[in-house]
Amino acid sequence: MKNFYILVIIFSFTEVFGQPNCEAFKYYGDTLKYKACKKAEQIRGHYQFSKEYQKILDESISIDPTFDYAYWAKSIAYLKSGDFVTWKILIDNAVKLNPKSHLGYRGWCRYQFFRDYKGAIQDIEELDSLVDYDIGHSQNGTYHLNIAKGLCYKAIDEKEKAIKIIENQIKRNNEEDFIGAYDYLHLGVLYLETGNFEKALEALVKQSEINDLAENQYYSALAYKALKNQVEYKACLEKAKELYVNGSKMFDPYSDPMDKIYLENIENELIKVYSN
Amino acid sequence: MKKVVIIIIALIFIPLGCKTESKFENKKEYLRWVGDIEQNNEIDNSNFKVCNGDEKIFQYFNLGEGPRYNKEKTTILETFKVKYKPIKSKIQNGLIRIRFVVNCEGKAGRFRTLQSDYDYKEIEFDKRIVSQLIEITKEIDNWEILFRDEMPVDYYFYLIFKISDGRITEILP
Numbered sequence: 001m002k003n004f005y006i007l008v009i010i011f012s013f014t015e016v017f018g019q020p021n022c023e024a025f026k027y028y029g030d031t032l033k034y035k036a037c038k039k040a041e042q043i044r045g046h047y048q049f050s051k052e053y054q055k056i057l058d059e060s061i062s063i064d065p066t067f068d069y070a071y072w073a074k075s076i077a078y079l080k081s082g083d084f085v086t087w088k089i090l091i092d093n094a095v096k097l098n099p100k101s102h103l104g105y106r107g108w109c110r111y112q113f114f115r116d117y118k119g120a121i122q123d124i125e126e127l128d129s130l131v132d133y134d135i136g137h138s139q140n141g142t143y144h145l146n147i148a149k150g151l152c153y154k155a156i157d158e159k160e161k162a163i164k165i166i167e168n169q170i171k172r173n174n175e176e177d178f179i180g181a182y183d184y185l186h187l188g189v190l191y192l193e194t195g196n197f198e199k200a201l202e203a204l205v206k207q208s209e210i211n212d213l214a215e216n217q218y219y220s221a222l223a224y225k226a227l228k229n230q231v232e233y234k235a236c237l238e239k240a241k242e243l244y245v246n247g248s249k250m251f252d253p254y255s256d257p258m259d260k261i262y263l264e265n266i267e268n269e270l271i272k273v274y275s276n
Numbered sequence: 277m278k279k280v281v282i283i284i285i286a287l288i289f290i291p292l293g294c295k296t297e298s299k300f301e302n303k304k305e306y307l308r309w310v311g312d313i314e315q316n317n318e319i320d321n322s323n324f325k326v327c328n329g330d331e332k333i334f335q336y337f338n339l340g341e342g343p344r345y346n347k348e349k350t351t352i353l354e355t356f357k358v359k360y361k362p363i364k365s366k367i368q369n370g371l372i373r374i375r376f377v378v379n380c381e382g383k384a385g386r387f388r389t390l391q392s393d394y395d396y397k398e399i400e401f402d403k404r405i406v407s408q409l410i411e412i413t414k415e416i417d418n419w420e421i422l423f424r425d426e427m428p429v430d431y432y433f434y435l436i437f438k439i440s441d442g443r444i445t446e447i448l449p
Contacts, residue, residue, distance in 0.1 A: 049335070051306035080335065081311035082373045082434040082449075088396035114371065115438060115446055116394070253337045255449035262348040 036064035049077040068097035103127040108138040117152040124149045197223045214244035313386040324385025326430040334431040343449040344420035359412045368442040378419040380428035
């Protein structure tokens with residue numbers, strides 16, 4: 001039984017947000033928040049889903065109902081179990097109390113877990129309007145929040161806008177020597193979907209240089225197909241299948257990422273190649 | 277008399293004013309884990325059994341493999357595309373989650389639903405939509421068997437359906 005809990009904790013993907021510095025509340029004379037914070041510290045070692053964890057945070061909230069961290073920490077298990085109703089009530093409390101700290105997180109989760117594209121855009125843009133610093137990355141670190149926003153615009157069929165947002169963010173990322181794991185892939189797919197096949201291939205080649213995945217070979221194949229390059233079309237599909245089978249494909253522990261493909265997609269395309 | 281009226285009014289309105297804030301403070305009765313589903317023989321198939329006991333049911337993401345489907349997700353998408361008959365209506369919009377347990381043999385049971393509009397407010401969809409989604413989900417014979425230390429485990433999984441005008445627009449996760 002003990003092993004079971006250890007495993008669960010190891011594989012529960014710890015959150016990026018750390019415990020707040022309780023001493024800071026004390027320093028600024030907010031004794032109520034200090035007490036709530038000290039209580040919340042007791043969640044350490046408890047699994048996010050467990051009743052012990054939830055009860056500690058309930059007590060923390062009852063000490064100080066304006067302690068945003070406790071609402072946020074409570075919300076995680078509801079998010080991950082797909083309970084969008086309870087999650088939203090809790091995270092809204094956190095956002096209301098501390099928008100700069102939680103808007104980006106809420107926006108990202110709306111996208112990642114519920115594909116709430118408009119809600120995610122709204123949150124990310126609101127955060128951007130509130131702060132004069134970089135709005136930062138998604139909770140899992142995969143994307144800059146602007147890339148996530150671009151993907152949401154794509155999903156609501158504003159593809160040109162999505163391209164501009166993603167191009168600009170990639171440019172900024174390059175200046176800071178940062179490359180998102182799937183940024184060029186998404187950009188390439190957007191070019192492909194808007195009929196710009198040469199630019200699609202350019203972006204997808206960059207993706208393969210950084211992080212070669214079944215997806216970028218598959219979409220490269222589709223671009224070559226559109227350009228009537230049968231040899232490369234076939235070669236990319238075969239490479240896509242090899243990468244897929246070996247596990248080099250898009251991955252997220254909670255939900256299937258946008259632009260992810262499946263073996264069936266590759267095989268259906270290969271059938272077309274061999275039937276020609 | 278005036279004072280009595282004021283006190284009565286105060287007693288009526290104070291609890292109402294605190295209702296939203298106290299929602300979680302009062303929620304003291306937790307099960308082992310958030311979202312745990314207990315067997316209810318009145319609604320659940322009594323033949324469905326978990327293999328390792330309720331206290332050892334994982335969440336699908338605890339196993340570190342992401343959402344897994346028997347065959348691939350494309351099969352699930354195709355199943356709903358073929359079987360679900362849209363109930364077209366401008367007012368049928370939002371999210372429907374069907375959560376269930378998958379046992380060590382890849383069989384599913386203890387299905388529960390959660391429904392909300394796109395503002396995450398709890399609502400009730402047209403019963404014909406919900407019942408179809410449940411029935412189709414129940415008809416899926418095999419779910420992925422997930423392992424820990426080479427031993428097959430029981431785990432919670434869910435499907436979230438995004439519904440617009442009564443049609444399925446996306447299936448998550």
